[in-house]
Amino acid sequence: MAESSKEQPLPAMAPGIGRRKGFLPANRARRQEWLIGYLFLLPDALGLLLFLGLPALFAVYTSFFSWNGVQQRVFVGLGNYTAMLGDPLFSGSLKVTVLYMAMFVPSLFIVSLGLALLLVQKIRLRLLFRTAFFLPIVTSGVIVGLIWNFMYDPQVGVLNYILETLHLPDQSWIGDAHSALPSLVLTSVWWNAGYYMIIFMAGLQDIPRDYYEAAHIDGANRWQSFWSITWPLLKPTRFFVVVVTVLSSFQVFDLVYIMTQGGPDYATNTTVYYIYDQAFHFDKFGYASAMATALFIILIVITMIQIRLQRSGRIE
Amino acid sequence: MSNQDTTRTAQRTGPSRKDFLIKAGAIAAGAVGAASLDAGPALAAPALLRDRAPQITLQYWQLGNLTPAQLTYWRTLSAQYSKVRPNVKVQLTTIPNYTASNKLTASFAAGVGPDVFIISPGDLLRYVNNGIAQPLNKYLTAADMNDFLPGVLQAMEVHGNVYYLKYEMEPMALYYDKKLFAEKGLKPPTTWDEMIDVALKLKGPRRAGIAIETIPDYYQNFTFYPFIWQGGGNVIDNAWTHAEIASPAGAAALQLWGDLIHKYKVSPPKFIVRTFDISLLARGFTAMQLCGIWAVATLRQLFPRFEAGVVPLPHPTNGHPQTTFGGWGFVASSRSKYPEEAARFAVWLGAGTDKASARRGADWVAGAKTDLSPRKSVTAIQTEEGFFKKYPLDVFHNQIYPTAQPEPRYTPEIVQAVSKAIQAVQFGGVSGKSAAATAAKEINAYLKTYRGAH
Numbered sequence: 001m002a003e004s005s006k007e008q009p010l011p012a013m014a015p016g017i018g019r020r021k022g023f024l025p026a027n028r029a030r031r032q033e034w035l036i037g038y039l040f041l042l043p044d045a046l047g048l049l050l051f052l053g054l055p056a057l058f059a060v061y062t063s064f065f066s067w068n069g070v071q072q073r074v075f076v077g078l079g080n081y082t083a084m085l086g087d088p089l090f091s092g093s094l095k096v097t098v099l100y101m102a103m104f105v106p107s108l109f110i111v112s113l114g115l116a117l118l119l120v121q122k123i124r125l126r127l128l129f130r131t132a133f134f135l136p137i138v139t140s141g142v143i144v145g146l147i148w149n150f151m152y153d154p155q156v157g158v159l160n161y162i163l164e165t166l167h168l169p170d171q172s173w174i175g176d177a178h179s180a181l182p183s184l185v186l187t188s189v190w191w192n193a194g195y196y197m198i199i200f201m202a203g204l205q206d207i208p209r210d211y212y213e214a215a216h217i218d219g220a221n222r223w224q225s226f227w228s229i230t231w232p233l234l235k236p237t238r239f240f241v242v243v244v245t246v247l248s249s250f251q252v253f254d255l256v257y258i259m260t261q262g263g264p265d266y267a268t269n270t271t272v273y274y275i276y277d278q279a280f281h282f283d284k285f286g287y288a289s290a291m292a293t294a295l296f297i298i299l300i301v302i303t304m305i306q307i308r309l310q311r312s313g314r315i316e
Numbered sequence: 317m318s319n320q321d322t323t324r325t326a327q328r329t330g331p332s333r334k335d336f337l338i339k340a341g342a343i344a345a346g347a348v349g350a351a352s353l354d355a356g357p358a359l360a361a362p363a364l365l366r367d368r369a370p371q372i373t374l375q376y377w378q379l380g381n382l383t384p385a386q387l388t389y390w391r392t393l394s395a396q397y398s399k400v401r402p403n404v405k406v407q408l409t410t411i412p413n414y415t416a417s418n419k420l421t422a423s424f425a426a427g428v429g430p431d432v433f434i435i436s437p438g439d440l441l442r443y444v445n446n447g448i449a450q451p452l453n454k455y456l457t458a459a460d461m462n463d464f465l466p467g468v469l470q471a472m473e474v475h476g477n478v479y480y481l482k483y484e485m486e487p488m489a490l491y492y493d494k495k496l497f498a499e500k501g502l503k504p505p506t507t508w509d510e511m512i513d514v515a516l517k518l519k520g521p522r523r524a525g526i527a528i529e530t531i532p533d534y535y536q537n538f539t540f541y542p543f544i545w546q547g548g549g550n551v552i553d554n555a556w557t558h559a560e561i562a563s564p565a566g567a568a569a570l571q572l573w574g575d576l577i578h579k580y581k582v583s584p585p586k587f588i589v590r591t592f593d594i595s596l597l598a599r600g601f602t603a604m605q606l607c608g609i610w611a612v613a614t615l616r617q618l619f620p621r622f623e624a625g626v627v628p629l630p631h632p633t634n635g636h637p638q639t640t641f642g643g644w645g646f647v648a649s650s651r652s653k654y655p656e657e658a659a660r661f662a663v664w665l666g667a668g669t670d671k672a673s674a675r676r677g678a679d680w681v682a683g684a685k686t687d688l689s690p691r692k693s694v695t696a697i698q699t700e701e702g703f704f705k706k707y708p709l710d711v712f713h714n715q716i717y718p719t720a721q722p723e724p725r726y727t728p729e730i731v732q733a734v735s736k737a738i739q740a741v742q743f744g745g746v747s748g749k750s751a752a753a754t755a756a757k758e759i760n761a762y763l764k765t766y767r768g769a770h
Binding site: 175265 | 442445446588
């Protein structure tokens with residue numbers, strides 16, 4: 001009709017893309033599609049704004065005040081931020097978090113990719129194995145923490161029982177400042193590996209079989225196929241897994257809360273746990289908000305660096 | 317109008333949509349009007365009922381891990397209060413993981429905190445300094461005040477105002493496995509050296525010599541403080557001007573708590589449950605355990621065949637017996653919509669010298685629990701009923717309580733400094749002297765800027 005015919009003289013425009021009249025597409029059908037799309041997004045967007053956006057803004061605002069959560073806020077400017085820079089427990093918590101990330105991200109990556117490579121093969125009972133490996137992720141963090149607490153128990157835990165059976169010395173696991181963080185990482189990897197295994201499997205199944213067949217005909221062995229086909233074609237999946245696990249490792253809280261409460265001797269005092277501790281045990285809501293804001297900025301910077309590196313091709 | 321529309325109109329046999337809406341509206345308006353016409357007498361008549369019916373609801377928060385008998389006790393009391401003050405209804409809420417969770421803090425921050433709640437002494441200054449705890453003096457008579465045992469009233473006061481009412485006293489003691497001690501021909505220890513010696517002798521592949529707390533929190537500090545006092549030391553001076561933890565007594569106490577884990581290896585770095593759970597001893601995970609009087613009831617209910625012995629906490633050779641007592645107390649919130657009613661309810665729960673109120677107190681400490689009471693009137697009932705004749709309550713009453721100091725009510729910053737010191741000796745490979753010096757430095761820096769109550 002008349003409106004459509006007016007849109008015709010736009011040769012440079014890709015097919016199917018209607019001319020926009022201001023913000024909305026001019027084409028009625030496109031406009032309707034656009035509207036429906038946004039209507040679908042609306043509940044989520046509202047939820048995000050209401051339950052994440054506004055509280056986050058409020059936290060940034062609170063970070064400039066001294067506030068115990070009950071009485072009047074007292075404006076302290078950047079006081080909380082300068083206090084944070086001189087707080088050894090905060091810098092210690094960042095160190096713990098970075099250490100956790102350095103252990104968690106590669107371990108989880110290797111384990112979940114390994115599982116995915118195994119279970120994408122046509123092996124017997126693979127569905128059973130897939131379900132078994134995925135099961136931990138449907139368990140709540142509290143339950144996982146409690147179960148592993150029992151397993152790590154130095155007196156009656158199954159892990160020390162196994163060590164004893166093998167005539168190896170007992171370990172204190174989460175009761176020792178040196179082994180507590182690696183023990184938490186082990187639990188976390190066990191808990192999350194199934195989920196990332198599924199993501200890797202989806203990535204692996206997207207790789208056309210023809211490539212492997214062609215490589216096989218050309219005489220490539222499995223290892224060569226993996227490095228020349230699987231690894232490069234898994235790039236988007238790998239990037240996603242690394243970004244998400246890096247971010248999640250900076251937010252680790254539940255296992256720390258259940259299993260170690262930041263101890264022993266602050267060996268597992270991650271930043272998020274420390275923020276929680278300062279807010280809810282010390283009534284320092286302003287200070288905790290400043291630390292939360294700092295952590296938010298750190299996460300944004302890390303994510304941007306990851307994206308930049310990925311785009312520049314320095315990391316695949 | 318199009319032909320199609322004409323046809324539709326002609327086909328209608330019932331009322332039109334417009335007619336229906338008008339009539340429905342009229343009926344609804346009529347109903348509302350009739351109700352309003354009747355409202356005068358309808359509201360006038362129940363006015364008497366309203367006076368009798370509960371008009372005020374007080375939110376009362378208690379611990380979430382209560383036994384059925386304890387829960388029944390608080391439920392009964394909450395219901396009873398409506399008979400005392402007919403216009404007040406008490407809504408009891410039990411909060412799981414009361415001390416560790418953020419529910420209480422978050423609820424006050426959100427402006428929906430309870431009217432009456434309980435705290436442990438360690439939290440008193442926190443709630444006084446943030447203005448939530450309201451003074452209760454004007455609701456207490458002189459007799460009510462005098463009913464509290466010597467020293468207890470001071471522990472509940474800040475600058476002469478009573479901010480919470482303690483309803484139980486829970487001293488710490490050393491529990492031991494009687495049968496095991498008899499088998500090995502050992503006597504329960506009275507000094508630190510004896511404690512180490514006995515622990516080394518009783519330690520086994522699946523059994524610790526002694527169980528001390530290793531998780532950093534208020535409870536760990538609570539169980540640790542007596543070990544400083546036993547040598548004549550303290551965390552800070554009474555006037556809150558400087559730290560005293562770096563004294564030889566403080567350093568020695570810290571050294572002991574580190575040595576029990578690392579040097580002598582008689583206490584494991586972590587237990588399967590917290591050490592306030594006496595099941596560690598009763599199930600054979602340890603030969604001795606630091607625990608409070610609450611364990612007596614647990615042992616009776618859950619481990620009736622287990623023979624537990626109780627002695628005062630061992631002290632250094634050149635020191636003296638000393639322990640601490642904790643126990644919960646009621647606080648009335650100043651943020652309550654009905655602060656006066658909240659205060660009245662808290663006082664009804666936690667004070668009073670008449671027979672009924674003493675009975676209420678006794679039903680808790682000698683019925684729902686096995687505790688000591690901070691009130692003379694309640695203790696008199698316990699004595700009359702032979703409560704202290706049974707072992708080991710006689711030990712608690714006659715030997716342990718006389719050496720007990722109330723749990724210190726330090727601010728979170730001081731608690732944290734001590735907690736860091738304990739963790740450092742237990743897990744950081746730091747000596748008691750060094751950990752005490754670090755804690756003293758932190759506490760001194762904090763006390764210079766502290767302007768709150770003490």
